[in-house]
Amino acid sequence: MSTKEKLIERFSRLPNDFTFDELVRLLAILGYKQNNKGTTCGSKVVFVNEDDDILLHKPHPGNAVHKCYLKVIKNKLKAKGLI
Numbered sequence: 001m002s003t004k005e006k007l008i009e010r011f012s013r014l015p016n017d018f019t020f021d022e023l024v025r026l027l028a029i030l031g032y033k034q035n036n037k038g039t040t041c042g043s044k045v046v047f048v049n050e051d052d053d054i055l056l057h058k059p060h061p062g063n064a065v066h067k068c069y070l071k072v073i074k075n076k077l078k079a080k081g082l083i
Contacts, residue, residue: 004029008083014070019063023073027054030082052080 001009007026011018024034024047032047032054043058054076056069077083 011070012074012083014067014074016067017064018070020059020065021063023065023070030077052076 007022007029010022011026027034027047030049032049035046035048036044043060045056045058047054054073056065056073059065074083
């Protein structure tokens with residue numbers, strides 16, 4: 001199983017410890033680019049694809065992404081046929 005497949009499988013299980021760095025890697029594999037929306041945006045991050053974007057806040061103080069965000073992102077990626 002490739003690293004890409006392992007990451008998608010892990011993401012699909014919606015683990016409580018899925019990190020922001022893992023999410024960045026996953027979305028990059030699926031064709032999204034990270035955009036911090038300028039210098040005054042704080043922790044707001046946008047992942048942009050050719051016809052779609054995903055907006056969320058960088059988790060802090062920890063690095064784990066909240067499960068509710070993972071669910072929304074998973075549904076969006078499934079609807080687009082990316083996972």
